[in-house]
Amino acid sequence: MTEAPPPHTPVQPDPVRDPWREPMRRALAEADRAAATGDVPVGAVVLGPDGARLAAGRNEREATGDPTAHAEVLALRRAAAVLGEWRLTGCTLVVTLEPCTMCAGALVQARVGRVVYGARDEKAGAAGSLWDVVRDRRLNHRPEVVPGVLEADCAARLTAFFRDR
DSSP states (O other): OOOOOOOOOOOOOOTTTGGGHHHHHHHHHHHHHHHHTTSOOOEEEEEOTTSOEEEEEEOOHHHHOOTTOOHHHHHHHHHHHHHTSSOOTTOEEEEEEOOOHHHHHHHHHTTOSEEEEEEOOTTTOTBTTSOBGGGOTTSSOOOEEEOOTTHHHHHHHHHHHHHTO
16 A cells, blocks of 8 residues: 655745845846846845835946946945935845855945845855854944845856856
8 A cells, every 4th residue: 555645735934034035036137137247147135124125236347347346235335325325224135145255344334234145155155154244243233144035046047157157
């Protein structure tokens, strides 16, 4: 006698990551725009304290020749311009790839309240993978970190981009 297959178990809601799926989809759209110009497909969105989209950015290093033109830095600059100040207190940065040390430092300096990221970056991540700049107790500001939002979708874009190179 064969056993019946187990019943399908519905996916359980994830109260930590679910609210960030839609903003991450917007960041993924920015990542796709980056790839279209030959840049590594990383996209970012900054949300205000009320959850409204303030700004977006995508990698533009190849497009502009600017070594600091990472998606996070560009999104932070644009959000600060919208708000008219450099402090992004209470804002959330949603980004498809774990921030590097430069971007993590910029997030701390901008006083961003929360960082939400998709794919981990084992080679250069500075929000928990290789380093943990954003939660370093020696710094004056430490944003909340929410990792792994739409992680598979974010990682797939990066994998495809580098496979095609």
